[in-house]
Amino acid sequence: MKMMEEVIVEITDLKKNYGSKSVLNGVSLQVKKGEIIGYIGPNGAGKSTTVKIILGIEENYFGEIKLFGHDISDGNIDYKKKIGYVPEIAEVYDNLTGQEYLTFIGELYGLDLDLADYKAKSLMELFGVGEVYYSRIASYSKGMRQKLLIISSLLHNPELLFFDEPINGLDANSVMIFKEIMSQLSEQGKTIFYSSHIMDVVEKISSRIILLHDGKIAADGTFEELKQQNTKGSLEQIFNQLTGFNEHRELGSRFVSVVKEM
Amino acid sequence: MQDFRTLKLLDRFERVFNSFGVDYKIMRKILQVKLTMDGRRVPTIFSQNAKKKDQESNNQYLKSLWIYVIFGLFTIPFVLMGENYLFQMSLFFGIFTFFVMTSMISDFSSVLLDIRDRNILFPKPVNRKTISTAKLVHVAIYLSFLTIALVSIPLIVGLVKNGLLFFLVSALNIILIDLLIIGLTALIYLFILRFFDGEKLKDIINYVQIGLSLMIMVGYQLLIRSFQFIDLSVSLEPQWWQVFIFPMWFGANMEMIMHGSYQPFYLLFTALGILIPLLSIGIYMKFNDAFEQNLQKLTYHGKAKENKKGKLRQMFLKVICHTKEERAYFRFASSMMKNERDFKLKVYPSLGFSIVIPFIFIMNGYNTNFNELSTSKSYLTIYFSLIIIPTIMILLKYSGKYKGAWIYRVAPIQQLNPIFSGTIKAFIFKLYLPVYLLLSIVFIALFGVKVMPDLVIVFINAIIYAVICFMVLKKSIPFSESIDQYNQNSNAGIIFGLMLFVALFAGLHYVSTLFSYGIYLYMVIAIICLAALWKQAFNITWTKLMG
Structure with missing residues (x-):
């Protein structure tokens, strides 16, 4: 894989708290152009919060975030034009039709209506959901919605992508298409942040894995590096080890014993 | 979850339900859950100014009934006016039908069209008959509240003025109309779902809700004034097309019984007034399975048409x-x-x-x-x-x-x-x-x-x-x-x-x-x-x- 040495994301000592509860306790990382970062961690570790801060959805943080070499706190929001985002919880104006929603999003990113319409329609068709393009999003199945969100994040040909559980609800074939899209995008020099709880997928697609635990980075490196450091076979096991979780066997058997009670 | 007085009343009929092959205990549980959920819903008639509150045990719907009581008061003149029962009672039943029908479509659609039943209850070991009866009873409970709110005062006035016979026949007619409305609404839905998809149906329901809200806003302004326009001395001559105005069926039987004039015209209408409601409920029961099948269309959506962007509109x-x-x-x-x-x-x-x-x-x-x-x-x-x-x-x-x-x-x-x-x-x-x-x-x-x-x-x-x-x-x-x-x-x-x-x-x-x-x-x-x-x-x- 060719690595261009341009730094796209640079986070220094990022801290964030909600009231007295601190979510991020000093996260620092650098991401170079073309990397696919597997961004993992247990529930509540602060993955989504990091992404939301970078995107400007969350404010009032401490530390410094530089995207494409510019500090995002300076009020200039041009950098958002180069970002695509698929949120974990897909809240959309689902009383609109696919066409109405996607062209609106395209126009928000500065595309012309006709271009946005053409791109959205073609991408929907390629993703196998062309027939619902003119239907209300409310009537979509979970997979269709997810495809719509993926498309809405890519319409403006962004440089940096944040995918939060993007394959949620997709069927196996669509997942294969999506993986292919990701690897081709990365070859084109797009940088991808990929958050997921499905460890096998993260293990396979990521060029580098960052594990967040209790608002701090617990591990950072390629899968091979993590394996050497932790002497474990799969990413799932590494995940369990690094987050200090080893009670699954006991919890499982207690669960089943309660199930058996009648 | 609280226990409902309505359900306690229903408990007396436990045997009846059981004899029809309904598992009463399960049905009661289902109804209890549904009534609890309804308590957290705001009816259309209130939606203009209500803010949803998180109050348990406070059924907003029951609170909204006083509006229907007021609308019921407006129908009293029709009971008092005179002895021209065909005319005045047809109007009375017509107004009643309008309110019950619109309220049925706007507020009970969610009950009739609930597809969660299918997803949540069907996989459980509950027999189908219990589920569908629970649905019917659920609608019936609300419909009876609404009916009582609307007609109890006018009917008591009628009892005082026109006697017991009037009261009994009217009450019977009201029940028949309720049955007709349940059957009719379900059949209309069945018909719409047969030919259109769920989004279309939701749109239609939405427009009925809008219409109801508008009627009520305008109604406040116009109702009182409208009595000036009503000519009390109207006498209706039987016409063939009146067969299609179903409130007249019930007006006709009032006329017939109260005045003892057994013309063929009145007899025909009376027969229709008894047969059609029973028939429509019968058809609904019979096609309930088809109805449930078609309900699935609420989640299925066909290919929608591309809407062309007009050149003129773009300009x-x-x-x-x-x-x-x-x-x-x-x-x-x-x-x-x-x-x-x-x-x-x-x-x-x-x-x-x-x-x-x-x-x-x-x-x-x-x-x-x-x-x-x-x-x-x-x-x-x-x-x-x-x-x-x-x-x-x-x-x-x-x-x-x-x-x-x-x-x-x-x-x-x-x-x-x-x-x-x-x-x-x-x-x-x-x-x-x-x-x-x-x-x-x-x-x-x-x-x-x-x-x-x-x-x-x-x-x-x-x-x-x-x-x-x-x-x-x-x-x-x-x-x-x-x-x-x-x-x-x-x-x-x-x-x-x-x-x-x-x-x-x-x-x-x-x-x-x-x-x-x-x-x-x-x-x-x-x-x-x-x-x-x-x-x-x-x-x-x-x-x-x-x-």
């Missing part, structure tokens, strides 16, 4: 919105207004009301002489159509899907200016202008072509008014807050203050008509004001919006 859009961003927000806002059912339910009744209210005032002023009207200045009552603007301007920031607003934060939006100007233009041209044009046509018909310049001025004033409202009211990104937060009363003070502007516009307009060419001067001044205000109004930054 028009280019004229009214100069920048690309503004056009994007204009299109977005218009599709939201067109598609969002919650928004429509709150806004469209007011829009309809704004058409009616000028005429109510005209009617008040000119009950007798219509000739005077065309030469008067009553056309200024068209200013009453402006009073809905503040409410809608407030509503523009709400949406049932407000959570979708994260895109505003994620997208590279430099200027907020086009968001607001595009949305307001969409409101003016997509919602207000059609209503206003309709009003204008009627006004031109009433007052002659000479009022056209005045109508233009009123429209310009309407835009000025919308901009003023926008400047005065608290600003938020459109469609970004939960529509449940909307509370009419909290804004009452501001809205009342804003109404004074309408009075000002109308007053100036009146003064301008006193001079020759005065209105043209007024028009020029209004256009200049509008241009100046428009420049100022939309300079808003993110920081101002947050603070």
